[in-house]
Every structure is written in C-alpha cells, then in structure tokens.
Amino acid sequence: xxxxAYLIPLFxxxxxxxxxxxxxxxxxxxxxxxxxxxxASMVMSISLFxxxxxxxxxxxxxxxWSWFAAGIYPFEVGVLLDGPSLILLLVVTVVSFLVQFYxxxxxxxSPRFKRFFSxxxxxxxxxxxxxxxxxxxxxxxxxxxxxxCSYLLIGFEFERDAAAGAGNKAFLTTKLGxxxxxxxxxxIFAVMGTFNFGQITxxxxxxxxxxxxxxxxxxxxxxxxxxxxxxxxxxxxxxDAMEGPTPVSALIHAATMVAAGVYLLARAYxxxxxxxxxxxxxxxxxxxxxxxxxxxALTSDDIKKILAYSTISQLGYMxxxxxVSGYGAGLFHLTTHAAFKxxxxxxxxxxxxxxxxxxxxxxxxxxxxxxxxxxxxxxxAAALAGVPGLAGFYSKEMILGAAYGTQHxxxxxxxxxxxxxxxxxxxxxxxxVFLGEPRxxxxxxHAHESPWTMTIPLMILAALSVVAGKLLLHNxxxxxxxxxxxxxxxxxxxxxxxxxTSSALLGIILGYGIYLARWIEPKTLAAVFRPAYVLFxxxxxxDEIYWALFVRPIMRLADKIASFDYDVLDQIGVDxxxxxxxxxxxxxxxxxxxxxxGFVDGTGRFVSRMGAMARTIQTGLVQNYLLIITAGFVFLxxxxxxx
Numbered sequence: 001x002x003x004x005a006y007l008i009p010l011f012x013x014x015x016x017x018x019x020x021x022x023x024x025x026x027x028x029x030x031x032x033x034x035x036x037x038x039x040a041s042m043v044m045s046i047s048l049f050x051x052x053x054x055x056x057x058x059x060x061x062x063x064x065w066s067w068f069a070a071g072i073y074p075f076e077v078g079v080l081l082d083g084p085s086l087i088l089l090l091v092v093t094v095v096s097f098l099v100q101f102y103x104x105x106x107x108x109x110s111p112r113f114k115r116f117f118s119x120x121x122x123x124x125x126x127x128x129x130x131x132x133x134x135x136x137x138x139x140x141x142x143x144x145x146x147x148x149c150s151y152l153l154i155g156f157e158f159e160r161d162a163a164a165g166a167g168n169k170a171f172l173t174t175k176l177g178x179x180x181x182x183x184x185x186x187x188i189f190a191v192m193g194t195f196n197f198g199q200i201t202x203x204x205x206x207x208x209x210x211x212x213x214x215x216x217x218x219x220x221x222x223x224x225x226x227x228x229x230x231x232x233x234x235x236x237x238x239x240d241a242m243e244g245p246t247p248v249s250a251l252i253h254a255a256t257m258v259a260a261g262v263y264l265l266a267r268a269y270x271x272x273x274x275x276x277x278x279x280x281x282x283x284x285x286x287x288x289x290x291x292x293x294x295x296x297a298l299t300s301d302d303i304k305k306i307l308a309y310s311t312i313s314q315l316g317y318m319x320x321x322x323x324v325s326g327y328g329a330g331l332f333h334l335t336t337h338a339a340f341k342x343x344x345x346x347x348x349x350x351x352x353x354x355x356x357x358x359x360x361x362x363x364x365x366x367x368x369x370x371x372x373x374x375x376x377x378x379x380x381a382a383a384l385a386g387v388p389g390l391a392g393f394y395s396k397e398m399i400l401g402a403a404y405g406t407q408h409x410x411x412x413x414x415x416x417x418x419x420x421x422x423x424x425x426x427x428x429x430x431x432x433v434f435l436g437e438p439r440x441x442x443x444x445x446h447a448h449e450s451p452w453t454m455t456i457p458l459m460i461l462a463a464l465s466v467v468a469g470k471l472l473l474h475n476x477x478x479x480x481x482x483x484x485x486x487x488x489x490x491x492x493x494x495x496x497x498x499x500x501t502s503s504a505l506l507g508i509i510l511g512y513g514i515y516l517a518r519w520i521e522p523k524t525l526a527a528v529f530r531p532a533y534v535l536f537x538x539x540x541x542x543d544e545i546y547w548a549l550f551v552r553p554i555m556r557l558a559d560k561i562a563s564f565d566y567d568v569l570d571q572i573g574v575d576x577x578x579x580x581x582x583x584x585x586x587x588x589x590x591x592x593x594x595x596x597x598g599f600v601d602g603t604g605r606f607v608s609r610m611g612a613m614a615r616t617i618q619t620g621l622v623q624n625y626l627l628i629i630t631a632g633f634v635f636l637x638x639x640x641x642x643x
Contacts, residue, residue: 009128016121042093080134083481105453177227184220215275229261246349254342283323290316326402328482343461394469404496427511
C-alpha cells in the first residue's frame with residue numbers, strides 16, 4: 001500500500017478536474033464524485049495507519065521521482081510517510097470527507113454547486129500534497145496552492161463585497177508570511193544545495209550549518225507559519241474568512257490551511273534543535289496569540305467569529321507547545337483540535353441554516369428545536385474547553401504540562417488564562433444559542449433540525465471529539481508517532497494539571513453564573529469593565545492600527561504615484577511623445593508632399609511636356625522629314641569644319 005501512497009492526493013485532484021469540466025453532466029453535478037474521491041483517499045490513509053499500527057509499515061518510508069534539473073542540481077517530487085504525515089493524512093481525509101458529505105445538504109441550493117465541490121476537492125488535494133511532500137520545494141508549491149484555494153473559497157460568494165474583500169485580505173496577508181518562508185528556502189538551497197528533508201537533517205547534524213544560520217532559516221520559515229496559522233500580528237485575515245460558506249470555514253480551521261502552518265513548523269524543527277534560542281521566540285508568539293485571540297472571542301456576537309478567534313487561540317497553543325519543546329504535544333493538539341473544531345463549525349452551520357443569522361443574541365433555547373445539533377455542539381464546546389475525559393483535555397494538558405515542566409512559568413500562566421477564557425466564551429455561546437429563553441420568537445418558531453446529510457457528520461465528529469484523545473494516548477501511540485530524535489519532552493502531571501483543569505472549570509462556572517443564573521447582568525459587567533470591554537470588542541483596534549499605519553499611507557502613496565504617472569509621465573512621456581510623433585509625422589508628410597512627391601511629379605510633367613514637344617515633329621509629311629534631315633547634315637558639316 002505504501003508504494004501507492006502518491007494516489008492519496010491524486011484522487012481529489014482527479015475529482016476536482018472532472019467536476020470542473022464535466023460536472024454539469026454528472027449526477028448531483030459531480031458532487032458525489034468529489035465525495036467518492038476523498039473517501040478513496042481516506043480509505044487509503046486509514047489502511048496505511050493500520051499497517052503502521054500492526055508493524056507492517058516501517059517509517060520513515062520515502063519514495064521520490066525526478067522532476068526537473070537546474071544545472072547540476074536535480075529536483076524531485078516525492079512521498080514521505082512518517083508519524084506526523086500519517087496522522088495528518090488521517091485528519092485531512094476524514095475531516096474533508098465529512099465536510100464534503102455535510103455540504104451535500106448545506107450547499108444544495110447554491111447556484112455554483114458544481115464549482116464549490118470542485119474547489120473543495122482541489123483544496124483537499126493541495127493539503128494532502130503538502131502533507132506527503134518529502135522536500136521543501138514540493139511543500140512550497142502545494143503551500144501556495146492551498147493559499148489559492150482559500151482565496152477562491154473564502155470569496156466564493158464574490159457578488160458580496162464582504163466576501164470578495166475577505167478573500168483578498170486572506171490572500172495578501174498570508175503572502176507577507178510567505179515572503180519569509182521563500183527567503184528561508186533560498187537560504188536552504190544556497191547553503192545545502194538540496195530541499196530534501198532527510199538530506200537537510202543530515203547537513204544540520206554533521207555541523208556544516210552554524211547554529212546562528214540555522215536559527216535565521218528557522219525563523220524565516222516560521223514567518224510562513226505566522227501567516228498561514230494566523231499568529232499575531234498576521235492573524236487579521238482569519239476572522240474575516242468567515243465570509244466563506246460554513247463548510248469552508250470548517251475545512252480551513254480544522255484540517256487544511258491553518259493546520260499547514262503548524263505542520264510546516266514541525267517540519268522545520270531540526271533547524272530549531274540546532275538553535276534552541278529561536279524556540280523562545282516561537283513560544284512567546286504562540287502564547288501571546290493564545291490569550292490575545294481569546295479576549296476578542298469573549299465579546300464577539302457572531303457565532304462563527306467566536307469560533308474563528310477560538311481557532312487563532314488554539315493555534316497559539318500549538319505553536320507555544322512547539323516552542324517549549326513540546327513537539328508531540330503540539331501535533332497532538334493539532335489532531336484533536338481538528339475533530340472538535342470541525343464539529344463546532346459544522347454545528348454552527350446547522351444553527352445558521354435553521355435561523356438564518358449569525359448573531360447569538362437573536363437565538364436562544366434552540367435545544368428544544370435542534371436536539372442533535374445541541375448535543376454535538378455541547379460535546380465540541382466541552383472538548384475545546386478542556387473538560388476532563390474529552391479529546392481536548394488530554395492534548396491541552398500535555399501542552400501546559402510541557403510549558404510548566406520546561407520552567408516556562410510565564411507561558412504556563414498565559415496558557416491557564418487562555419484555558420479559563422476559552423471555557424468562559426464557549427459557555428457563553430452555548431448558553432445564548434441553545435439555553436435560556438428565545439430572544440427572537442419568529443426565528444425560534446421556524447428553527448428545525450438539519451437534514452441527515454448534515455447531522456451524520458456531526459455525530460461522527462462528536463464521537464471523535466470524545467475518544468480521539470484516549471485512542472492516541474493508548475499504549476503511548478502519540479509518543480511513537482511524534483517521536484523526534486534529540487527531543488526529550490517534559491510533562492508535569494501534578495500541580496500543573498490541577499491548575500490548568502481548575503482554570504477551565506472556573507471559566508465554565510463563571511459563564512453559567514453570568515449567562516444562565518444571572519448572578520450579574522452581562523451589560524452591567526461590560527459597564528464595570530468598560531475599558532477592557534471596548535478594547536476586546538474592537539479587536540484591540542488592530543485593524544484600525546494597520547489601516548492607519550500601513551493601508552492608508554500606502555493608498556496615499558499610490559494616489560500620488562498615480563497622479564505623477566498621469567500628470568508627469570503621461571503628459572511628458574506618453575502624451576508628449578505622442579504629440580511629438582504627430583508633429584514629426586506632419587513634417588514628414590509635408591516633406592514627402594513638397595520635395596519627394598514634387599520631384600517625382602515634376603519629372604513626370606517634364607517628360608510629358610517633352611513628349612508633347614516631340615510629337616509636333618511627327619507631321620506625317622515626307623518632305624518635312626527630308627528638310628529636317630538635310631538641315632541636320634548641313635549643321636553637322638558646318639560644325640565639323642569649325643571644330
């Protein structure tokens with residue numbers, strides 16, 4: 001099976017192409033073909049994972065084929081199967097299959113139904129191609145295709161200005177991070193002459209790369225993670241990405257685009273092992289992002305944006321884990337987070353499908369109308385909050401344990417604060433959406449449970465959100481999958497676990513007291529903490545700051561350049577050149593008419609007149625001709641005698 005692993009990304013690619021060009025003639029406009037293609041990839045991924053578990057697949061397993069050559073340097077395209085790639089293959093294919101299945105019901109009335117499934121399949125292909133890549137060049141190509149697909153899907157409803165703007169914002173913001181990634185790739189090739197992961201690790205281990213250079217390369221690659229995984233300060237695109245259809249949000253937030261950034265950081269880990277000082281920067285970026293995004297989620301009223309800021313926060317946890325040498329913990333949380341975050345987004349989509357609004361203050365008491373959605377959303381929320389026994393509990397505890405065990409006490413405190421706020425804003429969302437009294441009676445009355453094509457994926461993801469953590473911890477499976485030579489992860493199971501769990505439970509209790517028991521009215525609480533509320537409500541004014549510092553000055557500069565182009569370059573260079581050309585053309589025409597044509601016409605007239613004169617000699621009288629001949633002879637005789 002491993003010899004055919006390259007088919008895993010090719011199935012969705014074939015599906016995307018067939019749907020795009022021939023979907024109109026296929027059943028359900030080709031959507032079933034897209035689901036079937038991803039299902040085939042999922043079956044192969046599960047089979048490979050099973051082979052790894054029973055010992056018939058030895059990792060790392062690598063295949064490569066020649067792609068092209070540049071001088072003496074050959075470039076390859078290949079497949080690398082190891083612990084991280086096996087678990088990511090499983091995550092991407094399972095979540096993508098469930099999202100596509102869910103979309104059969106959610107997107108059935110879309111006028112671009114065929115195109116949507118083509119884009120989804122192409123999105124899945126690009127992520128799978130990135131996961132199995134055995135070299136940075138192939139990784140980067142698929143990385144950019146992932147960005148393209150996100151642009152197409154976020155702006156899928158491009159007739160709405162908000163969706164079109166969100167697509168542009170996501171594309172441009174992530175490109176800033178990609179510049180650093182690209183610079184890192186250039187340095188890698190300049191120093192080592194290869195992009196292959198294994199060969200790069202060998203170069204790093206044999207001392208041919210200095211620790212300082214390794215840190216520079218690692219941090220440049222980390223710039224790509226900051227962009228794709230929405231870390232501060234390039235986080236601003238991800239909340240706006242909610243303008244895309246809800247299944248797109250689930251796929252982006254759970255298994256594709258944002259997961260790619262964390263996976264990239266994991267692939268670049270050998271650079272940081274040689275220069276561990278760079279991990280401190282990584283850890284603090286993640287820790288700050290985790291808390292920063294959680295504060296905004298506390299005051300958001302849009303159910304999808306609450307989950308979006310939650311994703312930014314959880315990605316911060318993953319990055320922080322990798323920064324405190326919790327390599328396995330970070331990827332463990334990436335895996336469990338995919339299950340419950342996909343569940344939460346799809347459940348939110350079920351709610352939006354029923355009440356036709358994203359505003360949580362226009363909902364309430366939906367548990368009476370949507371039982372399946374309510375139960376599954378609560379399971380996802382509990383897993384995200386870190387309730388003991390659920391998937392999120394184990395992975396988040398491992399992250400905070402790694403921070404505490406490596407003496408990063410400040411980061412541990414930030415992590416616990418983030419856990420408290422996560423539990424609080426998820427309890428807020430659950431209370432306002434599903435419990436209490438309906439605040440919009442008309443929407444409540446018309447709310448109904450979603451069709452089975454939408455609820456079945458919810459139930460499967462809910463089950464995974466319960467059991468995924470325990471399954472991956474069974475017999476130390478996660479440690480074997482995420483084993484990184486040279487890294488000895490430290491985990492603290494005592495006081496750190498108690499503090500972290502208590503933080504989450506305190507957030508749940510406080511959320512219950514504010515939004516259900518009404519110990520204090522939310523408006524009163526907002527008034528008491530008004531400065532913080534205004535700051536969080538306005539997203540720390542980051543968008544406004546960026547607008548003032550970057551967007552507006554650049555737009556003004558662009559206006560001035562445009563004015564200079566029109567008033568100077570166009571007038572002097574373009575219009576002036578055109579006017580000069582026109583004047584020279586007129587001069588050339590006058591010279592042509594006066595001299596050239598005059599000489600030609602004058603020659604013609606001269607010949608014509610001489611011909612007319614010559615014709616007068618032709619009288620037709622023989623005696624005249626004899627007279628002229630005689631006169632000629634006389635003239636010649638006289639001329640000869642004189643000279």
